[in-house]
Amino acid sequence: MAIAKAEKPLPKKKKITAKTLKSQRALLIAAAIFVIYGIVFYYVPLVGWLMAFQDYSPRLGFLGSEFIGIDKFKFLFSDKTFLRVIRNTLAMGVLNLVTSTFMAILFAILLNEVRNTRAKKVVQTVSYLPHFLSWIIVTGILHDVLASGGIVNELLLKFGWVDKPVNFFAKPEWFWGLVAFSNVWKETGWNAIIYLAAITSIDPSLYEAAAIDGAGRWQRIKNVTLPGIRPTIMILLLLSIGNVLNAGFEVQYLLGNGLVQSVSQTIDIYVLRWGISQNDYSLGTAAGLFKSFVSIVLIVIVNQLARHYGEERLY
Amino acid sequence: MSTSRTKIKKIYPGDVAFRIFNTLFLTIFVIITLYPILNTLAISFNDGTDALRGGIHIVPRVFTTKNYQTVLQRQALKTGAFITVSRTVLGTVFALFANAVLAFIVSRKEFVFRKQLTVFWIITMYVNGGLIPTFLLYRKLNLTGTFWVYVIPGLVGAFNMLVIRTYMNGIPDSLEESAMLDGAGYTRIFWTIISPLCKPVYATVALFVAVYQWNSWFDAMLYNRLRPEYTTLQYELMKLLSSVMNQNTNVESLKNVQDTVTPTSVRAAATIITILPIVCLYPFLQRYFVTGLTLGSVKA
Numbered sequence: 001m002a003i004a005k006a007e008k009p010l011p012k013k014k015k016i017t018a019k020t021l022k023s024q025r026a027l028l029i030a031a032a033i034f035v036i037y038g039i040v041f042y043y044v045p046l047v048g049w050l051m052a053f054q055d056y057s058p059r060l061g062f063l064g065s066e067f068i069g070i071d072k073f074k075f076l077f078s079d080k081t082f083l084r085v086i087r088n089t090l091a092m093g094v095l096n097l098v099t100s101t102f103m104a105i106l107f108a109i110l111l112n113e114v115r116n117t118r119a120k121k122v123v124q125t126v127s128y129l130p131h132f133l134s135w136i137i138v139t140g141i142l143h144d145v146l147a148s149g150g151i152v153n154e155l156l157l158k159f160g161w162v163d164k165p166v167n168f169f170a171k172p173e174w175f176w177g178l179v180a181f182s183n184v185w186k187e188t189g190w191n192a193i194i195y196l197a198a199i200t201s202i203d204p205s206l207y208e209a210a211a212i213d214g215a216g217r218w219q220r221i222k223n224v225t226l227p228g229i230r231p232t233i234m235i236l237l238l239l240s241i242g243n244v245l246n247a248g249f250e251v252q253y254l255l256g257n258g259l260v261q262s263v264s265q266t267i268d269i270y271v272l273r274w275g276i277s278q279n280d281y282s283l284g285t286a287a288g289l290f291k292s293f294v295s296i297v298l299i300v301i302v303n304q305l306a307r308h309y310g311e312e313r314l315y
Numbered sequence: 316m317s318t319s320r321t322k323i324k325k326i327y328p329g330d331v332a333f334r335i336f337n338t339l340f341l342t343i344f345v346i347i348t349l350y351p352i353l354n355t356l357a358i359s360f361n362d363g364t365d366a367l368r369g370g371i372h373i374v375p376r377v378f379t380t381k382n383y384q385t386v387l388q389r390q391a392l393k394t395g396a397f398i399t400v401s402r403t404v405l406g407t408v409f410a411l412f413a414n415a416v417l418a419f420i421v422s423r424k425e426f427v428f429r430k431q432l433t434v435f436w437i438i439t440m441y442v443n444g445g446l447i448p449t450f451l452l453y454r455k456l457n458l459t460g461t462f463w464v465y466v467i468p469g470l471v472g473a474f475n476m477l478v479i480r481t482y483m484n485g486i487p488d489s490l491e492e493s494a495m496l497d498g499a500g501y502t503r504i505f506w507t508i509i510s511p512l513c514k515p516v517y518a519t520v521a522l523f524v525a526v527y528q529w530n531s532w533f534d535a536m537l538y539n540r541l542r543p544e545y546t547t548l549q550y551e552l553m554k555l556l557s558s559v560m561n562q563n564t565n566v567e568s569l570k571n572v573q574d575t576v577t578p579t580s581v582r583a584a585a586t587i588i589t590i591l592p593i594v595c596l597y598p599f600l601q602r603y604f605v606t607g608l609t610l611g612s613v614k615a
Contacts, residue, residue, distance in 0.1 A: 016427050026501040027426050034417050034471065038435060041468055045444020045452050062451075107344065110337050125598050126345050129352070132593045134530035136553045137586050141351040143560060144358065144579070149369015151354065169560070185347065193608050217333040242441075250533070254553070257560065268446070275447040276537065288445035299441060 052286035058279075072286040082270060082287065089266040089291075092179050092252070093244035099180045101237060104191035109225055111192065112199045113217065124196075127189025135250040138186050142178070142255075143169070170259045179251050194236065195229055202228035238306050242299035245291050267291045352590075359383070359587045363580030382584035385576045391543065392551050392585060398535075399548040402465040403528040410524045411517060413470040418479035419505050424488070433480075440473040450537065459538040462545050465531070475520045478610045482516035483509060519607030522600050529593070548589050555582040 021028065052072055054065040076082045107127065114120040130138065146152050148165035156162045168174050206224045215223060248266030256264030265273075267287060275284020353373040358366050362377035370376070386392055420426060421433045444452070449468075450459075458464040490512075491504050499507070510517070532549035539545040559578045 020425075020427060024423075024426060027420050027423060028428075030416060031420050031426075031428060031432055034413075034420070035432070035435065037471060038439060040456075041452075041471075042439040042443065045448040046442060048444050048448020048451065051448065058451075110340055113333070113337055114341065123341050123345055125601065126348055128597065128601070128604075129594065130348060132526055132530075132597050133590055134532065134549050134552075136530075136532055136549050136556060137590060140552065140556045140559075140582060140586055141355050143556070144354060144583070145351045147369070149367070149371075151350065151372065154370065188344075189348075193605055197605075197609055216329045218329055254556065271446050276450065281447050281451065284447045285445065288447060292442065292445060296442065 049285065049289050049292075051282050052289045054282055056282045056285075058281070072283050073290070075283065076286055076290065081265070084262060085265050085267055085270045088252075088263055089245055089248045089268075092176055092266065093247040095176055095180045096183045096247050097237075097240055097244060100183050100187055100191060101233070101240075103184045103188045105195055105229070105233065107188050108192040108195035108199060108229075109221055112196060112225070113221070124189065127192065129189070130186045131190035133186070135186075135254055138182055139251060139254040142182055142185075146178075169255065169257060172260045172263045175255070175260045175263045178255060182251055182255075183247075195232060198229040198232040199225055235306070238302045241302050242295055244298065245295050355583045355586050358580055359583035361580065363575050363577035366580050367577060379575065382576055382580045383588075385581050386584045386588060391546060392548070394544060395546045395548040395551040396588075398462070398465075398545055399529060402462070402531075402547070403525050406466045406469065406528040407521050407525045409466055410470050410472070410475070411521050414472065414476045414520060415479055415510065415513070415517065416505070417471055418476050418483055419501075419509060421476075422480050422483040423501075436471070436473045436476060453538060460542050460545075461539075464538045465528070465534060465545075465547075469524075469527070472524075475523060478607055479513065479516050479520055481610050482513060486512055515603065515606060516610065518600070519603045519610070522603055523607060526593070548585075552582065552585055552589060555585060 048062070051062065051065075053067055053069060054062075055068045055071075056062070056065045060066075111120060111123060111127075114123070144150055146168045148167065152168075153162075153165040156166065157164075168178060202224065206228070207220055210220045210224050245267065249268040252264050252266050253269055253272075256269070267290070271284045271288045271291075274280045274287065350373070354371070357371050357373050357375050359382050360378055360380065361371055361375035361382075362379045363382065365377040417436070421429055421436075423429065426432075443449075453459050453464055453468065458467065486509065490508055494504055494508050530549060532547060532553050535545065535547040535550035536553070555578055559582055
């Protein structure tokens with residue numbers, strides 16, 4: 001993994017002797033407990049992936065159920081809904097990644113240019129707030145703002161852009177945009193923290209030199225700030241690519257409704273619907289396994305790409 | 316860096332335009348961030364039936380505290396609040412302890428399985444069993460239908476553990492070495508030497524876990540749907556939200572106009588109650604989460 005490989009090799013090889021084991025008894029016992037915990041809660045579920053190749057029935061259990069090969073996967077890829085679900089997950093994942101990265105960088109750069117420290121502090125404090133609210137609350141207040149009597153429709157009507165209130169939640173063409181907007185609203189301030197830290201670590205003398213050379217604010221942002229945070233942007237982008245398929249559950253589940261389900265359903269929702277609601281555990285597992293597989297492939301690709309940036313540290 | 320920037324006195328062409336654009340952008344940003352929350356606050360103090368007419372901004376039109384009274388009378392919301400507070404407190408304390416101990420073990424340079432144990436946990440960040448196998452496992456372990464399903468599965472998280480470990484690695488070895496010479500065991504080193512120095516990073520991780528616990532709803536829905544005694548505040552909010560969203564038109568609610576609270580207004584009140592502790596606390600914890608994010612992004 002891109003992160004793991006930075007582990008520094010230990011200076012000299014440790015020899016495991018009875019004496020060291022005895023002196024580290026307390027550590028060993030505690031470590032054993034953590035290993036057991038890890039096996040039960042993180043590694044045992046991995047064995048559960050085998051269910052994707054079974055016709056699992058709770059009555060027969062995991063060991064008694066019949067193996068049926070890749071039938072469940074055949075069903076998945078012949079199911080039009082599943083193909084649409086893949087498209088939705090990818091589309092929203094990429095859209096969210098692009099919009100939230102762009103907004104976080106823009107916000108960090110602009111906030112950094114504020115000279116009034118007090119104003120800066122206030123804006124930044126406000127910007128963190130939505131991150132601490134749950135998706136339930138975010139979708140709830142989004143619903144109020146976009147309701148027929150909400151502020152957005154009120155403004156649209158006032159400026160004469162629409163004749164009657166728009167029901168945003170009933171329009172499939174608005175859904176991906178709504179999801180991206182809620183993500184930006186919730187996470188921009190939080191995501192900007194890391195970019196702000198990167199900007200802070202840029203050598204101030206670069207700015208002074210640029211100013212002496214006659215660079216205005218725009219020029220300094222373009223020629224000093226942006227190149228300065230480029231490594232951070234690259235690393236964060238690469239790391240989030242492996243997560244692209246994970247970006248699709250809570251908002252879509254909470255904002256989705258019958259009218260927009262052709263664009264709102266994601267792989268996770270599909271898994272939930274088939275696995276938990278319809279009790280087809282094997283099909284749900286197969287869909288989940290497919291998602292994990294794609295994610296792991298993406299991480300491996302990204303890891304290869306990251307090698308080119310391997311020398312660059314975030315700070 | 317703002318101090319160094321003040322040295323640049325000269326005004327360049329375009330700087331004025333920049334400043335206007337910047338002020339405008341950040342002002343709009345703050346308004347867009349705060350307006351929806353203030354709007355919910357206004358609705359929560361407004362008569363429910365009146366609110367359906369729309370047009371309420373940040374000041375209530377027909378003031379009432381009835382929405383809050385309704386919320387405080389509902390048994391489900393009271394239970395939810397109690398469970399949410401319990402899981403946040405217990406979940407945070409236990410998870411912090413577990414992550415700190417594990418981080419302590421993998422930060423011992425002399426520990427024989429240091430590397431193996433670290434890799435064992437880093438793997439869990441990248442592969443996981445997914446929804447269905449996890450669900451079946453919790454059922455097998457008899458965790459579903461209990462309060463502990465909120466606490467036990469999340470005890471150790473590799474990310475939080477690594478944040479603490481990175482911090483512990485920065486503590487000079489000489490401190491523990493001298494304690495060891497004095498005959499202190501690992502338990503005593505953990506409690507009396509390392510932990511007091513780790514207070515800032517403990518605060519960071521506690522904050523991350525607490526926010527996660529406070530905001531969780533999916534586990535309540537998935538594992539404890541049939542156990543109303545273990546419902547959480549967020550799950551109750553979710554039910555209120557869906558009852559609001561399912562009335563596609565307002566006709567249904569307008570039928571009983573004498574009813575002065577509506578799902579929307581009750582939800583607004585419950586939302587305000589839920590976010591109040593967060594809004595009051597987070598501004599004072601800023602430096603902790605900023606540190607945590609910075610530590611977390613340092614390569615594990």
